[in-house]
Amino acid sequence: MKVTDVWTSGQRPTVSFELFPPRSEKGAVSLEKAIDKLAALKPDFVSVTFGAGGSTREGSRQLIEKLKSEKSLGVIAYFAGYGLGPADITAVLDQYQELGVENILVVRGDPPHDEKKFRPHPESLPHASDLMAFVRPKYNFCMGVAGYPEGHIECESKEKDIEYLKLKVNNGAEYIISNYFYDNQYFFDFVELCKAVGIDVPILPGVMPIFSVKMMEMLSNLCGATITDELRQGIDALPEGDKEALVDFGIDFAVHQCKGLLEAGVPGLHIYTMDRSTSTVAIVNRLRKDGLL
Template identity: 65%
Template sequence: MRVTDLWTKNARPTLSFEFFPPRSEKDEASFAKVVDTLAELKPDFVSVTFGAGGSSREGSYQLVKKLIQEKELGVIAYLAAYGLGPDEICSILDTYADLGVENILALRGDPPRATEGLTPHPESLAHASDLLHFIKGRYAFCLGGAGHPEGHPEAASKARDLDYLKLKVANGAEFIIANFVYDTRLFFDFVERCRAIGIGVPILPGVMPIYSVKLLEILTKTCGATIGEEVRKGLAALPADDTKAVAEFGIAFAIKQCRELLEQGVPGIHLYTMDRSAAPLAIVNALKNEKLL
C-alpha cells in the first residue's frame, strides 16, 4: 500500500498512528497492549520512528516487522540519515523492502541530542533532501519528508525552510507529514505558503495530544513549536498538579484541532501516540461518533 494511493482513491480522510520502538523489555508488554488497542480502530496505516545515527535500528526493524506480519497494517517506516554511510542506508532499506514496506519518510534526524558521541560516517548525508535524492535513484519506495509549519529551529528563515521543503519534493518526496502545532491556524498558514511556492503534494497534519504538561514543554522546546494562547490559558485554569484534568483537557483540545483540520479537508489525521493508547482512543472514538473519520 502506497500511502499516496490512499489519498487518491479514498473518499474519506485517513487515520494513522505514529509509534516508536519500545526502549526496554518492560515497556514491550505495555506497548503490545497499546498496539492491540489502537489496531482495533482500523487505522489506514501506522508509522515507525527511527533513532538518528541508527540508534534504534534493530528496534525499529522489529516493530515494522511485527506491525506488517502480525497486525497486517500498512506502514511508513521512517529513516533518519544523520551519521549513516551509504552502505548502511542501503542495508536498512533492503531489509525494509524485504519486509514489504512500501513507504519511507526520509529525515535528517537530530544530531546533537540523539547521537552524542557518534562519529558520523564521512559520506553521511547532510539533509533530508540528500537522502531523498539518494533513495529515489535506487529504490521504488513511496517517499515522504517532514514539514515544519513554524519553521525548523535551525532554519535561516521560514521562507528558506520552505525552499528546502520544495527541494525535498523535487528530490522525490510525494507527501509531507507536518510537525504538530498547538494553534491549527499555523498548519493552514503553512499549507497556504507551500501551495504558493508550488509544493503540490499531500500534506498530512501531525497531531500531538497533550499527554502531560512536562511532556508538552519538552516536546515544544525540542522542535521549536509554540504553545498557543488557548492551550496556555486552558492549562493555567486547571488545578495545579491535576494530571487527570490535564489529560482530559489534552483530549478535548486534540478533538477540536482534528475537527478543525478535517472540516478544512485535510488528507487525514496522523496522531503522534507517544506509545500511549488512552488519549488516541478517546480522540478517534469522538471523531468517529461525529462521523468525521
C-alpha cells in the same frame, strides 16, 4: 498499499498513528497493550520512527515486522540518515524492501544526545534533500518527507525552509507529514506557502495529544512548536496536579483541533501517540461518533 494510493482512492480522511520502538522492557509491555488498542481502531496506516545514527535500527525493524505480519497494518517506515554512510543507508532500506515495506519517510535526524560516542560517517549526507536524491533512484518506495508549519527550529526563515522543502519534493518526495502544532492557523499558512511555491503533494497534519505538561514543554522546546496562550490558560485553569483532568483537557483540545483541520479538508490526521493509546482512542472515537472520520 502506497499511502498516496490510500489518499487518492479513499472517500474519507485517513487516520494514522506514529509509534516508536520501545527503549525498555517496561516500554515494550506498554507498547504491546497500546498496539492492540490502536490496531482495533483500524488505522489506515501506522508509522515507525528510526533513531538517528541507527540507534534503533533493530528495534525499528522488529516493530515494523510485528505491525505488518502480526497486526496486518499498513506501515510507513521512517528513516533518519543522520551520520550514516551510503552502505548503512542502503543496508537499512534493502532490509525494509525485503520486509515488504512500501512507504518510507526520509528525514535528516538530529545528533544523538550522547554525541561523544557517535562518530558520523565521513560520507554522511547533510540534509534530507540530499538523502532523497541518493535513495530515490535506488528504490520504489512511496517516499515522504517532514514539514514544519512553524518553520524548522534551525531554519534561517520560513521562506528558506519552504524552499528546502520544495527541494525535497523535487528530489522525489510524494507526500509530507507535518510536525505538530497547537494552533491550526500555523498549518493553514504553511499549506498556503507550500502551494505558492508549487508544492502539490498531500500534506498530512501531525497532531500531538497533551497528557503531561512536562513532556509538552520538553518536546515543544526541542521542535519549536509554540505553546499558545489559549493552551497555557486552559492548562492553568485545571486543578493543580490532577493528571486525569489534564488528559481529558488534552483530548478535548485535540478533538477541537482535529475538527478544524477536517473541516478545512486535510487528507487525514496523523497522531503522535507516544506509544500510548488512551488519548488517541478517545480522540478517534469522538471524531467518528461525530461522523467526521
